[in-house]
Amino acid sequence: MTRTTRRGLLAAGAGAGLALAGCGSQEEEPPPDAELLAPSLAAALALADAYENAGGRLGEALAAREREHAERLREAGAGEGAPVPEAPDGPPLQAALALEQAAMRAHVHAAGLVRAPAARALGAELLADAARHTVQLRERLGREALTTAFPDGRDDA
Amino acid sequence: MPERRTRSEPPVGGARLTRRAALAAAAAGAAGLPVAAPARARGASEGEALTELIRAEEDAVFVYSEARLQGTAALAPQDTQHAKALASHLEALGMPVPGPTRGRDDLAPEALAVLEATGDRERRKAAMDYERSLIAGCLQRLPRLEEPNTVRTVATVMASHAQHLVLHELISRG
Numbered sequence A: 001m002t003r004t005t006r007r008g009l010l011a012a013g014a015g016a017g018l019a020l021a022g023c024g025s026q027e028e029e030p031p032p033d034a035e036l037l038a039p040s041l042a043a044a045l046a047l048a049d050a051y052e053n054a055g056g057r058l059g060e061a062l063a064a065r066e067r068e069h070a071e072r073l074r075e076a077g078a079g080e081g082a083p084v085p086e087a088p089d090g091p092p093l094q095a096a097l098a099l100e101q102a103a104m105r106a107h108v109h110a111a112g113l114v115r116a117p118a119a120r121a122l123g124a125e126l127l128a129d130a131a132r133h134t135v136q137l138r139e140r141l142g143r144e145a146l147t148t149a150f151p152d153g154r155d156d157a
Numbered sequence B: 001m002p003e004r005r006t007r008s009e010p011p012v013g014g015a016r017l018t019r020r021a022a023l024a025a026a027a028a029g030a031a032g033l034p035v036a037a038p039a040r041a042r043g044a045s046e047g048e049a050l051t052e053l054i055r056a057e058e059d060a061v062f063v064y065s066e067a068r069l070q071g072t073a074a075l076a077p078q079d080t081q082h083a084k085a086l087a088s089h090l091e092a093l094g095m096p097v098p099g100p101t102r103g104r105d106d107l108a109p110e111a112l113a114v115l116e117a118t119g120d121r122e123r124r125k126a127a128m129d130y131e132r133s134l135i136a137g138c139l140q141r142l143p144r145l146e147e148p149n150t151v152r153t154v155a156t157v158m159a160s161h162a163q164h165l166v167l168h169e170l171i172s173r174g
Helices: A033-054 A056-075 A092-113 A117-140 B019-026 B037-067 B075-092 B109-116 B122-145 B148-173
Strands: none
Touching: A033 A056, A033 A092, A033 A117, A033 B075, A033 B109, A056 A092, A056 A117, A092 A117, A092 B148, A117 B148, B019 B037, B037 B109, B037 B122, B037 B148, B109 B122, B122 B148
């Protein structure tokens, strides 16, 4: 089922902020919130495992944080069984950074489409928390802390 | 996002829109598009929220340009990008875009506190409080947004301020 709205025609790209006036677009009816939140839950669980494997104070702290994310997502009705994002081979924190990027993509997608206001807020809060984690990881990896003004998981890990 | 003081200056160069004018324009359906009244009301709320968020980002540009905190050279340019991205959504609603902040007079207390803090440590602490207020401002306005891409832009702006906050925290820890 699709519908076209006035402002769908003027939809601006998330993050890039580019107005697409004149380019017709169609908005598909989004799936249920449980389905939209499911990738966020899968990412949080994968991150909890990755941080537990990484160990250390930072790993333990962030693993606990991700378990908390998973709990909040379940309370919000997130579905189980979404594909688990794959962590690349390499140092644990590097793998975790790639997973955080995947989590951010899941969170920002869900935040834009979920219907329940609380679920929208949750998606945005999880996105913000994942963005914080990427700065902490980049600092540990000796990389530049801020790589984009719109952290949505699409910038280079 | 902190409540702003009432702006007293006239629009600068025809671009700066007072909060009152923005609200009036929104209420009057300034977009001039043939939309149903309930839709116009919803758009007005979204437009008002976007106007407030743009003002906050313009304030942040001013604050970080003036504060010259060590290690934060990227923050003002990023806040400028935030303002521009939010402005594209506001323009899509047919509403005028606020211009840049030009002085301290209308800054919210959290913003002014960064500039009035004495010493690096106090200024850093004030900047962390300021970033928390910017994050809260984005979160509070999410329920007033309608378009998925607008929600995503605001969510990523909020995430960016979360990154600014942790950057301040890391620098303060040395």
